[in-house]
Amino acid sequence: MAAATKVISFNSPAQALPAVEAVSQAELVELIEHQNLLVQLKDKLSELEFGIKSRLEAGAAVQPGVHVATLEEHLRRSPSWKDVVKRLAERLDMDGDAYCSNVLVHTKPTRTVTLEVR
Secondary structure, eight states: OOOOOOOOOOOOOOOOOOOOOOOOOHHHHHHHHHHHHHHHHHHHHHHHHHHHHHHHTTTOOOOOOSSOOOOOOOOOOOOHHHHHHHHHHHHSSOHHHHHHHHHHEEEEEEEOOOOOOO
């Protein structure tokens, strides 16, 4: 014997979407002012770092005290993956350009979102 299915509907009030607050001009002005301040601070930081690094590279001593400044050098090799893959594909009797194109077509893009305010 087949079981009978009975559908019972419940009347529920429609749910309103939460209101999204508008972006004010004051917020945009504040954002732009802070971006400008950050640019100025980054410029000043670069200037200070360049001055200290160049003096240390020239052999300057660091005044004794709480803070210590040293230079660390790191070497890194970053080969172009396309060149490496092309050479490998050609060694395997494949068309290197076609293989690289195929890799790009089948690679899922990474989504990035940036805010631009002018």
